[in-house]
Amino acid sequence: MSDSTGDEATNPYRTSLRTAADWGLVAIALPALAALALPVGAQGGAVLGWFGGTMAPLFLIGVVLAVVAGASAPKRVWGAWPELAGVALAWLLPLHLLNEGLDLSAGWGLWLFLVAATLLLWRVMGVLAGVPGWTRSVIVPGLFGLGLLVGWEVLVRGFQVPAILLPPPSRIAAALAANAPVLWDDFRQTVLTSVLRGYVMGCGAGLIVAILADRVPFLARGLLPLGNLASAIPVVGIAPIMVMWFGFDWQSKAAVIVVMTFFPMMINTLAGLGTSERIQLDLMRSYAAGYGRTLVKLRLPNALPFLFNGLKINSTLALIGAIVAEFFGTPVVGMGFRISTEVARMNLDIVWATIAVAALTGSGLYGTLALLERATTAWHPSMRGR
Amino acid sequence: MTFPNPLDFWEASASRQGSDRAVSSAKSSSAKSPVVVEARKLSLVYPTADKPVTALSEVDLTIARGDFVSLIGPSGCGKTTLLRVIADLERPTAGQIAIEGMTPEQARLKRLYGYVFQAPALYPWRTVERNVMLPLEIMGIARAERQARAREQLERVGLSGFERKFPWQLSGGMQQRVSIARALALQPDLLLMDEPFGALDEITRDHLNLHLTQLWRATGKTCVFVTHSIAEAVFLSTRIVVMSPRPGRILDVIDCNSLPRERTLDIRESPEFAAIAHRVREGLKEGHSYDD
Numbered sequence: 001m002s003d004s005t006g007d008e009a010t011n012p013y014r015t016s017l018r019t020a021a022d023w024g025l026v027a028i029a030l031p032a033l034a035a036l037a038l039p040v041g042a043q044g045g046a047v048l049g050w051f052g053g054t055m056a057p058l059f060l061i062g063v064v065l066a067v068v069a070g071a072s073a074p075k076r077v078w079g080a081w082p083e084l085a086g087v088a089l090a091w092l093l094p095l096h097l098l099n100e101g102l103d104l105s106a107g108w109g110l111w112l113f114l115v116a117a118t119l120l121l122w123r124v125m126g127v128l129a130g131v132p133g134w135t136r137s138v139i140v141p142g143l144f145g146l147g148l149l150v151g152w153e154v155l156v157r158g159f160q161v162p163a164i165l166l167p168p169p170s171r172i173a174a175a176l177a178a179n180a181p182v183l184w185d186d187f188r189q190t191v192l193t194s195v196l197r198g199y200v201m202g203c204g205a206g207l208i209v210a211i212l213a214d215r216v217p218f219l220a221r222g223l224l225p226l227g228n229l230a231s232a233i234p235v236v237g238i239a240p241i242m243v244m245w246f247g248f249d250w251q252s253k254a255a256v257i258v259v260m261t262f263f264p265m266m267i268n269t270l271a272g273l274g275t276s277e278r279i280q281l282d283l284m285r286s287y288a289a290g291y292g293r294t295l296v297k298l299r300l301p302n303a304l305p306f307l308f309n310g311l312k313i314n315s316t317l318a319l320i321g322a323i324v325a326e327f328f329g330t331p332v333v334g335m336g337f338r339i340s341t342e343v344a345r346m347n348l349d350i351v352w353a354t355i356a357v358a359a360l361t362g363s364g365l366y367g368t369l370a371l372l373e374r375a376t377t378a379w380h381p382s383m384r385g386r
Numbered sequence: 387m388t389f390p391n392p393l394d395f396w397e398a399s400a401s402r403q404g405s406d407r408a409v410s411s412a413k414s415s416s417a418k419s420p421v422v423v424e425a426r427k428l429s430l431v432y433p434t435a436d437k438p439v440t441a442l443s444e445v446d447l448t449i450a451r452g453d454f455v456s457l458i459g460p461s462g463c464g465k466t467t468l469l470r471v472i473a474d475l476e477r478p479t480a481g482q483i484a485i486e487g488m489t490p491e492q493a494r495l496k497r498l499y500g501y502v503f504q505a506p507a508l509y510p511w512r513t514v515e516r517n518v519m520l521p522l523e524i525m526g527i528a529r530a531e532r533q534a535r536a537r538e539q540l541e542r543v544g545l546s547g548f549e550r551k552f553p554w555q556l557s558g559g560m561q562q563r564v565s566i567a568r569a570l571a572l573q574p575d576l577l578l579m580d581e582p583f584g585a586l587d588e589i590t591r592d593h594l595n596l597h598l599t600q601l602w603r604a605t606g607k608t609c610v611f612v613t614h615s616i617a618e619a620v621f622l623s624t625r626i627v628v629m630s631p632r633p634g635r636i637l638d639v640i641d642c643n644s645l646p647r648e649r650t651l652d653i654r655e656s657p658e659f660a661a662i663a664h665r666v667r668e669g670l671k672e673g674h675s676y677d678d
Contacts, residue, residue: 279507282475286501287524287572288494297520301511379511379552 024123025071032116036060038109041102050109054100059093062086067120080127083120084143090117094154104158114154121147164348172356175349182338182350183357190322190335191361194250198257199318203311205258206265211295213266214273224270227263235260239325248329256325261314268310272303305380308373315365319358419487422576422608423449423472428481430467430634440633441467442478447627447636451575454602454609456619457627458666464634465612465627469578472610473501485576497525499576500569504584506561508553508568515540515549518568525572539567542601559590566598570605577609583618592651595621599649616670620662621649628669638669 039047040056050056066086073079090113094104104110121143129140149169155161156168163171176183213219239256246252276299284294300307326336335354342350377383430442442464449455457465470476471483474490485493493499500521508517518536527535540546543563553561562582569577583591599622602609613619619626620642628638644658653659 277507279503279505280509283501283503283507284524285475286473286494286499287521288497289524293524297524298509301509304511377511379554381554 022071025067028116028119028123029067031112031119035109035112035116038112039107040110040113041097041104041107043100043102047106048102054097054102056093056097059089059096062089063117076127077131080124083124084128087117087121087124090114090120091150091154094158098157103160105160107158111158118147118151164346167349167352171349172352176353176356179350179353183353185333186335186338186354187357187361189250189331189333190253190326191319194253194322194325194334195257195318197250198254198322199261199314201254202258202261202318203265203314206262206310207269207307209262210266210269210273214270215291220270223266227267230259230263233259235321235324236327239321240328242325243329248331252329253322253325253334257318257321260317260321264313264317265307265310268306268313269303272306273299275306276302304377305373305382308369308377312366312369312373315369316362319362319365323358420451421448422451422453423447423483423485423610425468425471425483426481428468428471428478428483430464430471430476430478431480442471443633443635444481445634445636447639449608449610451608452606454599454611454622454624455627456611456613456623456625457629458613458616458619459629459634459637459670460614460631462631462634463629464631465629466580467634468629469580469610469612473499473578475501497521497572498574499578500572500574502562502565502569502577502579502582504581506553506558506565508561508564510553512553513549514545514551514553514556514564517553517564518571521568521572535571535573536567539570540564542570543567543597557590559586559594562586563594563597566601570601575607577607579609580612581614582611584613591618596649596651598622603648616663616666617654619666620645620659621651621654626662626666628666630670630672637672638665640665640669 036050039049040052040054041048043052048054050060063086066082066089070079070081070083070086073082094110094114097104097107097110125140125143128135128143130136153168153170156166167175209219209223213223235256238259239252242255242259243252246255280298280302281294284298289297322334323336323339326334327340330337335358338354339351342348342354374383425445425447428442428445428447429440432439432441445464445468447468457468459465467476471478472485472490474494483490486498488496488498508514509520512520515533515536518539519532522532522535537546537549540549543566545560545563545567548556548560548564553564556564566579566582569579583594586594595618602622609622611619611622624642624647626640626642627636628640629635630637640662642662644662645653645656
């Protein structure tokens with residue numbers, strides 16, 4: 001295998017220094033070889049090399065075999081998969097060494113080896129990103145995220161970062177599993193009760209008022225400056241007031257969310273309703289279509305990209321609003337409540353687990369809306385051909 | 387059925403002083419009178435910030451059933467405004483106009499005309515077929531018939547097989563043909579066209595003109611066609627209305643009886659064609675002399 005495109009490989013008469021060898025692989029092999037001369041870690045104060053009684057040589061052999069298999073594959077894409085296995089094996093080595101009780105913070109050979117493995121991963125990802133379909137759209141981003149998690153795990157544990165500053169993902173996952181019932185209750189209280197209700201009320205009200213304001217011009221003139229004012233209100237200021245007004249339960253959280261989401265939705269809807277061209281409106285008029293028909297058949301479809309813009313902005317605003325509002329009073333359940341109490345008790349694992357739940361929820365909401373948008377506004381120039 | 391719409395900027399801009407804009411309302415609703423459009427002393431003045439602009443000044447025009455009438459003139463001569471007045475997209479400030487013996491508003495509410503705009507104005511979220519079905523949906527026609535009519539009209543403009551495509555997947559000429567099919571789907575007796583081929587290249591335009599004249603002969607509709615191309619006007623029309631700007635008025639009405647009713651691209655080489663084109667050009671020149 002001489003070059004990734006394979007063109008030169010099929011023509012044996014066109015060999016040059018550039019194509020004589022896979023120089024990229026050589027560049028990765030060099031630091032890996034150099035790493036062999038350096039220690040992999042220390043045990044009980046004694047520095048250990050690669051062949052110091054651990055299973056490191058086995059990993060090494062596995063990685064070499066995988067890379068050789070990858071490099072000799074008839075197609076570059078096929079070769080990517082054994083190379084990927086080699087990368088995985090290389091990154092499993094530090095986890096094995098940690099289980100053996102080694103101190104990796106001085107194992108510069110290991111770290112250099114991992115740098116080489118990461119470069120190999122870069123190469124593999126480059127190849128896989130060129131494969132259309134599921135590989136490109138799901139596997140490549142999935143591998144990227146997995147790589148970040150493994151890197152986080154190995155670095156935090158290898159350099160013994162205190163868990164109070166940053167726990168490794170495995171510990172967060174363990175906390176997630178151990179506290180699943182509590183976290184599920186929090187999720188139900190915050191997301192399924194407060195966020196969903198507040199979101200629907202805020203966005204719905206924004207949409208309806210925008211349609212009204214579009215019909216009654218003085219409403220738009222009066223409400224738009226108010227919208228600017230409202231967007232400047234700090235959520236930490238409005239949240240305690242809403243708790244006083246509406247009590248500890250979900251109503252106060254929903255109220256905060258309504259305040260936060262109403263104006264973004266209204267402003268986006270108003271802008272969207274204004275995008276219909278005069279010629280399209282004339283067309284509806286020539287069909288003797290009234291206000292309602294024109295709204296449903298022309299102006300709302302035209303406004304869809306703007307509506308989704310508002311809905312997507314609001315999906316993250318609503319989650320933030322609910323969590324922050326729960327800091328100011330809540331029944332003893334909810335994600336914001338959990339974070340504030342567990343921070344005080346120095347249970348940072350649970351805090352991180354809650355953050356993970358919130359992040360996943362936020363991306364889930366956003367992703368669902370993005371899919372819905374793609375399904376309903378495929379006609380819009382910004383979505384065509386995706 | 388229709389509500390007053392605060393967004394009707396056309397109503398805001400074209401003031402409603404002309405209370406006597408209808409010759410007679412429901413008097414001659416025997417729909418087959420030989421006159422389709424009748425305008426007498428029609429004027430339209432736009433109030434603007436500095437001084438009022440006269441878009442139409444005392445226009446008299448009669449359009450007979452089955453005629454193909456072209457309105458030609460330089461920009462600002464009021465030809466599009468006249469068409470929009472016929473379509474009730476603008477309100478005249480003085481004078482009278484009747485469409486099939488009704489006011490333009492009654493004619494619009496009865497959907498007596500189909501309007502083809504300068505741009506296709508297709509809705510990008512609807513397929514070609516559903517775009518053509520749009521006016522039928524608004525009229526409340528049953529689904530099966532909507533589809534049958536849309537298919538028929540798309541076939542008529544030569545776009546069978548494109549039903550499921552989206553407008554942006556079509557060329558400009560095809561999009562304009564879809565918009566013509568959409569206007570025809572209403573099955574109006576009166577077809578109003580405002581420079582429908584203005585944005586297309588000449589070859590496409592020739593092709594569509596030929597198509598349009600055949601369509602006109604096959605359907606026997608009354609057409610009012612706005613253009614600023616002399617060749618196009620002469621090629622398509624049975625009568626040509628030459629207009630001039632500032633204020634918008636009619637200079638000359640030319641009958642094209644010397645040309646056969648059946649038009650082919652070849653007639654553009656004939657001496658009759660040249661004679662009419664010459665007369666149109668002379669008329670336009672006369673209008674321009676007022677400019678300076």
